[in-house]
Amino acid sequence: RKELEQLRHALANDEFVLYYQPKVSLDSGDIIGAEALIRWCHPERGLVPPGAFLPLLHGTELENAVDEWVINTALAQASAWHDAGLSMRVSVNVSAGYLLAPTFYSDLARALQCHTNVPPEHLELEVLETAAIADMGQAVAIMQRCRKLGVRFALDDFGTGYSSLTYLRKLPVDTLKIDQSFVRDMLNDADDLGIVEGVIQLATVFERQVIAEGVETLQHGAVLRRLGCHLVQGYGIARPLAAEAFPSWCRQWQ
Numbered sequence: 001r002k003e004l005e006q007l008r009h010a011l012a013n014d015e016f017v018l019y020y021q022p023k024v025s026l027d028s029g030d031i032i033g034a035e036a037l038i039r040w041c042h043p044e045r046g047l048v049p050p051g052a053f054l055p056l057l058h059g060t061e062l063e064n065a066v067d068e069w070v071i072n073t074a075l076a077q078a079s080a081w082h083d084a085g086l087s088m089r090v091s092v093n094v095s096a097g098y099l100l101a102p103t104f105y106s107d108l109a110r111a112l113q114c115h116t117n118v119p120p121e122h123l124e125l126e127v128l129e130t131a132a133i134a135d136m137g138q139a140v141a142i143m144q145r146c147r148k149l150g151v152r153f154a155l156d157d158f159g160t161g162y163s164s165l166t167y168l169r170k171l172p173v174d175t176l177k178i179d180q181s182f183v184r185d186m187l188n189d190a191d192d193l194g195i196v197e198g199v200i201q202l203a204t205v206f207e208r209q210v211i212a213e214g215v216e217t218l219q220h221g222a223v224l225r226r227l228g229c230h231l232v233q234g235y236g237i238a239r240p241l242a243a244e245a246f247p248s249w250c251r252q253w254q
């Protein structure tokens with residue numbers, strides 16, 4: 001209770017911030033986008049990672065309000081970058097609960113209308129915890145409406161308990177994100193390597209893009225490329241960066 005109150009206060013007081021982690025093409029080296037990741041800039045505790053407070057929000061109204069804030073803030077950032085000559089796709093995490101909330105579509109449409117210089121195709125929604133989707137038909141209908149606006153979807157944490165084959169088959173997503181737990185250990189665990197390979201092949205069969213997260217070394221990149229995964233995200237490229245640091249990172253990466 002008390003912690004929820006603090007989080008409510010944090011949202012009202014503008015204490016949340018977004019960091020941005022680059023996504024790059026292994027082939028060209030091009031920066032293809034950035035994932036927005038929330039942190040709590042706590043007046044006493046400093047920068048609090050999402051794992052320390054998001055679980056408290058799970059299934060509450062406040063979770064929807066935070067998810068909405070994240071979409072608005074990431075779009076405002078994309079819009080500012082666009083005006084500064086840095087035009088790229090921005091991905092945000094969306095909980096299954098918010099995706100299914102009655103206000104989701106109108107919130108999203110309004111957010112896009114506030115930033116007409118950002119092409120809707122430049123907004124990607126990474127759907128989390130798809131196992132929480134009770135009504136698949138409803139989820140599909142909402143996602144299709146959003147796709148008519150131009151927005152793209154990715155299935156996050158693909159391969160873990162939260163995201164399985166049924167979701168891949170039914171949900172209209174453009175991209176699969178291979179969960180970082182498989183990627184991290186694939187160099188010394190044959191099972192994980194097999195899973196990574198299998199997900200890449202599944203993506204090909206289903207004509208989806210595939211991106212690997214948790215890419216920590218050059219060697220990970222080389223193996224992924226050989227397996228047919230060309231898009232990567234991870235500490236080996238860059239850690240999540242403060243918004244102010246992002247444009248200069250992009251300049252030095254080129």
Ligand code: G
Nearest residue numbers: 036037038049050051054070093094095128
């Ligand atoms: O940045 P970090 O690795 O600490 O994030 C941990 C997890 O928190 C991520 O894997 C993601 O699932 C979740 N997360 C990060 N940012 C957001 C956000 O803005 N909204 C939601 N709903 N989840 C997020």
Ligand code: G
Nearest residue numbers: 037156157213214215216233234235236240
């Ligand atoms: O599942 P999702 O895409 O939301 O996960 C992103 C989270 O993973 C972020 O919180 C980010 O800080 C973390 N992360 C990103 N790249 C790496 C990596 O290379 N290694 C590890 N251990 N964590 C990473």
